[in-house]
Amino acid sequence: MSNLLVLYNPVCGDKSAHKIFNEQVLPLLKQHNKVPSRVVETTHAGHAGEVVIDFLLTTPGPLTIILGSGDGTLHEIVVSLYNATVSTPTEISIVLVPCGTANALYWSLFPPKKAELQSSLLQSLDTFLSPSLYNPRPLTFAITSFHSPTSTFPAEPDTAKTSVAIVVTSTSLHASILHDSEALRSTYPGIERFKIAAQKNITRWYTGSVKLFPSPGSEAVQLYDPKYQRFVPSTTRGELQLSGPYAYFLSTVNVDRLESAFRITPLHNLPSDGDGPFMDVVIVRPQRDITIKDEEESSRESFSRKMYQVLMGAYQDGAHPNMTYSEDGNIQSSEEGSSSVVEYFKCGKWEWTPEPGDDAAHYVCVDGEILYIPPSGKAECSATSAIRNVEISVVV
Numbered sequence: 307m308s309n310l311l312v313l314y315n316p317v318c319g320d321k322s323a324h325k326i327f328n329e330q331v332l333p334l335l336k337q338h339n340k341v342p343s344r345v346v347e348t349t350h351a352g353h354a355g356e357v358v359i360d361f362l363l364t365t366p367g368p369l370t371i372i373l374g375s376g377d378g379t380l381h382e383i384v385v386s387l388y389n390a391t392v393s394t395p396t397e398i399s400i401v402l403v404p405c406g407t408a409n410a411l412y413w414s415l416f417p418p419k420k421a422e423l424q425s426s427l428l429q430s431l432d433t434f435l436s437p438s439l440y441n442p443r444p445l446t447f448a449i450t451s452f453h454s455p456t457s458t459f460p461a462e463p464d465t466a467k468t469s470v471a472i473v474v475t476s477t478s479l480h481a482s483i484l485h486d487s488e489a490l491r492s493t494y495p496g497i498e499r500f501k502i503a504a505q506k507n508i509t510r511w512y513t514g515s516v517k518l519f520p521s522p523g524s525e526a527v528q529l530y531d532p533k534y535q536r537f538v539p540s541t542t543r544g545e546l547q548l549s550g551p552y553a554y555f556l557s558t559v560n561v562d563r564l565e566s567a568f569r570i571t572p573l574h575n576l577p578s579d580g581d582g583p584f585m586d587v588v589i590v591r592p593q594r595d596i597t598i599k600d601e602e603e604s605s606r607e608s609f610s611r612k613m614y615q616v617l618m619g620a621y622q623d624g625a626h627p628n629m630t631y632s633e634d635g636n637i638q639s640s641e642e643g644s645s646s647v648v649e650y651f652k653c654g655k656w657e658w659t660p661e662p663g664d665d666a667a668h669y670v671c672v673d674g675e676i677l678y679i680p681p682s683g684k685a686e687c688s689a690t691s692a693i694r695n696v697e698i699s700v701v702v
């Protein structure tokens with residue numbers, strides 16, 4: 307029998323968690339004779355992680371957390387577990403009640419149905435309360451470590467320079483958007499703040515080098531081929547190097563979307579080679595477009611319209627992986643073009659080494675947390691199925 311902890315963040319999203327928990331979640335638990343060991347409303351940033359660690363230390367054993375938050379609070383819990391010493395193997399099940407701004411994990415596991423104006427926020431809880439439907443989905447983690455040039459390799463992970471994603475790890479445009487949108491949170495509490503920050507950054511390119519590595523059980527990184535609408539092994543075995551500049555570089559685990567309607571990694575569930583944990587990686591490199599001949603402002607301005615089309619493709623149920631360039635460099639929604647606009651990979655690990663002079667290329671977004679790569683350093687991100695002694699699954 308699993309211990310039960312109820313935990314919610316009253317300030318996430320539109321600040322409705324307190325009401326949802328007191329008017330819906332707690333009465334439903336009572337009705338089903340589920341008695342939580344603790345009910346905690348977070349009081350400060352970082353509190354959710356402290357509560358979970360404290361609970362595990364005082365009450366060892368399998369734990370179910372009914373979590374009212376966005377992705378950021380779950381990220382905080384995962385990072386705390388990564389940094390803590392949980393001495394015995396522990397299984398944690400999360401029942402998600404989406405109260406945040408984007409709720410990427412929830413909407414990926416419970417995609418909104420087109421016919422419904424408003425999908426239920428209690429689908430994970432409903433499953434938890436109906437044991438016959440119970441189907442825990444193990445989470446994959448993307449662990450990013452930040453190396454300065456003085457780090458020795460292979461190095462022990464330095465926890466002070468490591469973070470763990472359960473949704474997204476990105477650089478380039480997406481990291482810039484998250485970096486700038488945080489300052490807009492109080493004025494624009496909803497997802498419009500991401501669009502405003504996108505407009506500000508869309509002409510920027512990012513310089514550096516990228517290496518992708520196959521996931522365990524696969525000899526090569528897998529690349530989506532729009533012509534055959536499936537993943538195929540890259541012709542390069544093992545490590546694959548890609549030269550920049552980059553407009554977009556984003557990887558996800560566990561999700562096909564970052565908001566209910568923004569399906570940026572829509573091929574998350576499409577099978578590919580390899581049996582180990584993997585990440586979906588979406589890259590846009592402007593110089594794959596034959597009309598882009600240089601890195602001047604006018605080229606960036608011109609390419610930003612194509613980058614915009616790619617992002618709109620994500621809002622059109624994830625149409626962008628099938629966008630190709632026509633012979634004259636226009637984007638078409640057809641697999642018949644000369645090359646794909648987006649490069650969509652599945653891999654087990656990536657490395658991002660920003661060009662030392664490109665400050666904006668040093669930002670990395672890990673589930674909304676913005677981290678900075680040390681000067682002349684790099685970020686290394688690997689997919690894994692357990693953190694330390696802890697396995698986490700989500701109730702779907």
Ligand SMILES: Nc1ncnc2c1ncn2[C@@H]1O[C@H](COP(=O)(O)OP(=O)(O)OP(=O)(O)O)[C@@H](O)[C@H]1O
Pocket residue numbers: 315316317318319320348349350351352353375376377378379380382405406407408409410674
């Ligand atoms: N009582 C509190 N006061 C201030 N900040 C808090 C409190 N409790 C939690 N937080 C912080 O609130 C932040 C936002 O939470 P969260 O990321 O879950 O929601 P969101 O950003 O609205 O949604 P999403 O991540 O889905 O976009 C978290 O980073 C967490 O540290």
